Amino acid sequence: MKLKVVLAIIVCKALRLVSRLLHRGGTAMPGRYALKICPQLLSVLAKNVKTVVITGTNGKTTCSRMVEEAFARDGKRFFSNRSGANLISGITTEFVINSTLNGKNRCDYAVIECDEAASVRVFAQMQPSVIVVTNLFRDQLDRFGDLAHTRDSIKTAIKSVPTATLCLNADCSLTSSLADEVPNKVLYFGMNKGAAPSKGKSEISDGGICVRCGHEYRYEYINFGHLGGFYCPECGHSRPEADFAVVDIAQQSTEGSSIVMDMQGERRMVSVNLPAMYNIYNAAAACAAVCAAGMSKDTAVQALSGFKCGFGRMEQFDIGAGARMMLVKNPTGCNLVMEFLGNVKERFSLVISLNDRTGDGKDISWIWDTDFEQLAALSGRIKNLIVSGDRAEEMRLRLKYAGFDENALVIERDCEKLVDRMAEEDCPVFIMPTYSAMLDIRQAIVKRCGGSDFWE
Amino acid sequence: MELKICHLYGDVLNLYGDRGNIITMKKRLEWRGIDCTVEKINPAQSASIAGFDLIFIGGGMEFDTRLIADDLRADRAAELKAAVEDGVSLLAICSGYQLLGSYCQDDKGVKTPMAGLVDMYTVCGSERMTGNYKFALGEKSGGFEVVGFENHQGKTWLASGLEPLGKVICGHGNNGEDGGEGLRYKNLFGTYSYGPILPKNAKLCDYILLTALERKYGLRELQALDDTAENEAFTAINARLG
Numbered sequence: 001m002k003l004k005v006v007l008a009i010i011v012c013k014a015l016r017l018v019s020r021l022l023h024r025g026g027t028a029m030p031g032r033y034a035l036k037i038c039p040q041l042l043s044v045l046a047k048n049v050k051t052v053v054i055t056g057t058n059g060k061t062t063c064s065r066m067v068e069e070a071f072a073r074d075g076k077r078f079f080s081n082r083s084g085a086n087l088i089s090g091i092t093t094e095f096v097i098n099s100t101l102n103g104k105n106r107c108d109y110a111v112i113e114c115d116e117a118a119s120v121r122v123f124a125q126m127q128p129s130v131i132v133v134t135n136l137f138r139d140q141l142d143r144f145g146d147l148a149h150t151r152d153s154i155k156t157a158i159k160s161v162p163t164a165t166l167c168l169n170a171d172c173s174l175t176s177s178l179a180d181e182v183p184n185k186v187l188y189f190g191m192n193k194g195a196a197p198s199k200g201k202s203e204i205s206d207g208g209i210c211v212r213c214g215h216e217y218r219y220e221y222i223n224f225g226h227l228g229g230f231y232c233p234e235c236g237h238s239r240p241e242a243d244f245a246v247v248d249i250a251q252q253s254t255e256g257s258s259i260v261m262d263m264q265g266e267r268r269m270v271s272v273n274l275p276a277m278y279n280i281y282n283a284a285a286a287c288a289a290v291c292a293a294g295m296s297k298d299t300a301v302q303a304l305s306g307f308k309c310g311f312g313r314m315e316q317f318d319i320g321a322g323a324r325m326m327l328v329k330n331p332t333g334c335n336l337v338m339e340f341l342g343n344v345k346e347r348f349s350l351v352i353s354l355n356d357r358t359g360d361g362k363d364i365s366w367i368w369d370t371d372f373e374q375l376a377a378l379s380g381r382i383k384n385l386i387v388s389g390d391r392a393e394e395m396r397l398r399l400k401y402a403g404f405d406e407n408a409l410v411i412e413r414d415c416e417k418l419v420d421r422m423a424e425e426d427c428p429v430f431i432m433p434t435y436s437a438m439l440d441i442r443q444a445i446v447k448r449c450g451g452s453d454f455w456e
Numbered sequence: 457m458e459l460k461i462c463h464l465y466g467d468v469l470n471l472y473g474d475r476g477n478i479i480t481m482k483k484r485l486e487w488r489g490i491d492c493t494v495e496k497i498n499p500a501q502s503a504s505i506a507g508f509d510l511i512f513i514g515g516g517m518e519f520d521t522r523l524i525a526d527d528l529r530a531d532r533a534a535e536l537k538a539a540v541e542d543g544v545s546l547l548a549i550c551s552g553y554q555l556l557g558s559y560c561q562d563d564k565g566v567k568t569p570m571a572g573l574v575d576m577y578t579v580c581g582s583e584r585m586t587g588n589y590k591f592a593l594g595e596k597s598g599g600f601e602v603v604g605f606e607n608h609q610g611k612t613w614l615a616s617g618l619e620p621l622g623k624v625i626c627g628h629g630n631n632g633e634d635g636g637e638g639l640r641y642k643n644l645f646g647t648y649s650y651g652p653i654l655p656k657n658a659k660l661c662d663y664i665l666l667t668a669l670e671r672k673y674g675l676r677e678l679q680a681l682d683d684t685a686e687n688e689a690f691t692a693i694n695a696r697l698g
Contacts, residue, residue, distance in 0.1 A: 138472065146471065146517040208467065214523055216467075216498075362587065363605050365473025365651030393689040397655055401479050406685045 005103050008038035012096040027085035031093035042088065043125035044103050045095040051110040051126055052293050055119050055154060056134030056175065058333045059282040060086070062274065062313050063134055064113045066286035069307035070299050071109055078109035084311060086115045088122050109293075116150050119157035123164075130292045131158060131184075132167040134285050136174040137225060137332040138206050138369070140361030147174065147206055158182055167288040169281070170242040171227040173207040173217060177237070180212075187292055189284040190242035192262075193221045193229055196249055196277065202226075202371075206332075212237045224277065224339075225332045244288040246280055254344055256305075263287060263297050271305040274314050276340040278333070312438040317445050320422050323429040327438050329360065331369040337432060338375050347381050348428045351418060353388035353437035354395040360434040364391050367398045376403035383427055386410045388418055389437045415444035423448070457675075458491035459668055462508035464532075465516070465524050466496035469552050474514030476652030477547070480661050481510070488679045490669070499527035505535055510545040510668045513552030515650045521551045521560075525570055528555060533571040540573060545643040545668040550650035553638070554578045554610055563609075574641055575615035581632070584609045589627020589649075590697050591637040597621055597645070598663045603656065603693050604649025612648075614639060621647055626697055643667045656689040 012034035019026020034041055054064050064080060071078040081094045091112055099105045114122050116139075123131070133154060138147055151174050158166065162183050169175040170190035179186045198221035201208075207226035210217055213235040220229030231238035247267070248260040257272045257280055272283045283304050290300035309315055312327040328334040341348070356364050376399070379385075385408065387396045392411045400406040412418050418441060422429045433441055463478060478494055485492040497503050505511060516524065528536075540546055554560050557576040559567045570578075586607045593599055602622065611631035614620060620630060621638030629637030629648060638647035645664055647653060654661040662678050669675040 148517050205467070209523075363472065363607065363651070365476065365605060368473035368476025368479070368652040368655070369470075391692070393685070393692040394656065397685045397689040398476075400685045401476075401483055401655060 004038040005041060005044050006101060008034040008041050009096050009099065009101055009103060011037060012093060013101075016093065016097060025083060025085075027081075027083040027093060028087060028090040031089040031091070031096065034096060035089060035092055040125065042092045042095060042122070043127070045092070045099050045105060046110075046126040048108075049095075049105050049110050050108060050293070051112055051128040052130040052132065052289050053112045053114050053123065053126065053128040054132040054134065054285075054289070055114045055116050056132070056169070057116070057137040057139045057330065059134040059278060059285065060113045061311065062279060062309065063132060063282045063285050063289070064111055065309065066282060066303055066307050067289050067293075068111045070286070070290040070295055070303035071111060073302055073306070074295050074299050076109050077107045078111060079107045080111040081113055082311075084113070086113045087118045088125075091118075091122055091126070117153055119154050120160075123157035124160040127161055128164050130167060130289055131161065131164045132285055132289045133169065133175045133178060134282065135169045135172045135227065136206070137330055138366070139330045140363065151178070154178060158184065165292040167285060167292055169227070169285065170240050170245075171223060171229070173211055173226065173230050173237075173239075176240055177211045179240075187244065187288045188240050188242045189244040189281075189288040190239070191223050191227075191246040191281065191284070192242065194248075195246045195259075196223055198222055198228070199224060210235060210237055224336060227281075242284075244284050244291075246284050249280065252277075252343070254340075259283070261287065263291070263300075266297060268297065268301055270301050273305050273307055274309050276314070276336060278336045279314075312433070312442060317449065319419065319445060319449050320425040320429060321427050323422055323431060323445070325431040325433065325438065325442065327435065328432045329434055331366050331371075334370045334432070335374070338371065341430060342374065342378060344381075344428075344430075346427065347383050348430055349384040349386070349422075349425050350382055351386045351388060351422070351429065351431045351433075351441075352395055352399075353431070353433040353441060354391045355389045355434045355437040356391050357436045359436045364394055367395065372398055372402035375399075379404060384410070384421075384425070386412050386418065386421065388412055388415075388441075389434065415440050416447075419444045419448050457669065457673055458493070459485055459509045459665070459672070460507065461492060461494045462505055462511045463494055463496045464505065464511055464513045465498060465527075465552075466514070467498045468524060469514040469516035469521070471515040471517060471550075471650070473651030474512075474549065477512060477514070477549070477654045480652070480654040480658075481512075481665060484658070484661055484681065485665065487681055499524055505532070505539060508539075508544065509672050510547070510664070511536070511539065513546070513548040513555065515550030515552055521555065522568060525555060525560075525568055528571045529569060533573065536571065537573050540642055540644050543643050543671050545664060545671070546645065547664055548644070548646045549653065550608060550648055553646035553648065554612060556639075556644075556646060557612065560610060574639065574644070575618060576612055576639065578610040578612045580609050581611045585628035585632055587627060588693060588697060589629070590625040590694065591622040591627070591629060592625055593622040593660070594619060594640060597640050598659065600659050601625065601694070602649065602653070602660055603690060603697065604647070604653045605651060606648045607650055608648055621645060643671070656686055656693070658683045658686040658690075
């Protein structure tokens, strides 16, 4: 066993070194080979590391960055999988890189973003101390199967770690009910009634049916999607009270938000260094995680105003009159990005890039569940709308049916030419790419203007 | 002219892009000056489907589909069967399509009775059949090619005498074995092409709309539209499928 561990570590470190010499990321591949040599490698390497793991459909990366910032401010020795490689292979690579040849980790803590489908294997081996589930929405169906299946995976994963503290979204019926029938300690986060104006029930709802009895939920208020004050008139299942509750949104701008949060009975004014409603949820999740990991509420609050945004998540680039990249990958996330655009006061140009590679989901039907009609309502303020990506034609078709004039929609598939166009714009440019499209466009921007590679 | 569309179980069976089919039917009617109303009927709602010109049933999660099967058997099946026999247009997709058969058998061998509208059944296979695929519609259904995305584990078998909607050119279709895809019975169109099949298959959309308009108004032909964007979306994915 010991020999296998050492061999796996050596192979993993060597493959990583070669990858970097070849100017590649080497984020997942080395771990994949290491696991072939020693399938239980992660459990060996994670033994003496206190880990916060973050999973869920939307907000994993941003929430991870927020938690990392708290660890950094608190002076903790920690590492994380910042590259976004969040399957067991990528996570294992990260643990190997941070350990000695003997399998002893150099850090005391880790902040790990984990793919929902990978959670079963990862949690069982890693035995995290804190598990955050941000929310559950429909996502790459071709990869995950349906949402009930994803939820079952996470549930199975949680059952393998009864000692972990769970940080769950109170407002998401599919997420908060993960606490049912498990002995884990739970901290709920959420947004209370009155914090934001309640929305009507959206046309597509993922969590509308009672997880316990199958009847339709009613809602006291809805923040977005199926997130809100749900209750079942039939069996009485209802939203649990949140330990970390956003009680008021004092101010929202294109730079960030000021919110009032009730943190286990203490009211704090919190400024979140990223705009948009969904990042307020991420902030509440991060606060719960930071406190669950044993740090102070002050550290949590400071982290939220000081963290840098993640890779492609509201990331800013100094090109033309300024560009901002907002990753989109599923209907709810994309709707929230467009809601953010609706609050932008000035004229802007927009790039939407749709790919259907493995990292994006091969099935692109989600664009038809997404409310691009709300974007069409803004068309007077959109100077240029450029469509890109492997499935640009399908994206253009969606926009036509959303109400855009198809003749005003330009297709530009070449990323370098796309960046040329961005540089010529005299108004801000917003980029809405799917995952692999984000990597391509980002690389083209970095090539032109400089910036860090994706694994940094 | 006006078409009344019923989105049956729309709040529950709406998995992945089914909304695209509704949007497409509505827009393509409106662009031709034909009014269109869409009404959802959900499980346990007593509203009748009588009076609708076109019924749409989308795909759903397994958990939801079982709930629906109960409702469908309770009171809806006879009404739906009468409508189909009467020539009302019906488009059913993926698990909505499976619902129309006599039963579905899951991976543990458990059979759940379905609506029994047509003589077909579905058995859970060993592998998921996922990906872009292509099929050619039968002569009776226009004869042209359709591209879609399939994602199912159920294998559907039609009784002899029932005609598939088309023949698989690449991909799996009903069961990955007999080359058939979907079902065409009177004005019932069943398919595994889940999610937004109609937007980039504008010809199929118009074909289905016309069955309803012909039944209601005797209309034989639809006014042509500028389908450049639709056709380019079709061509792009069709080229990849070879």
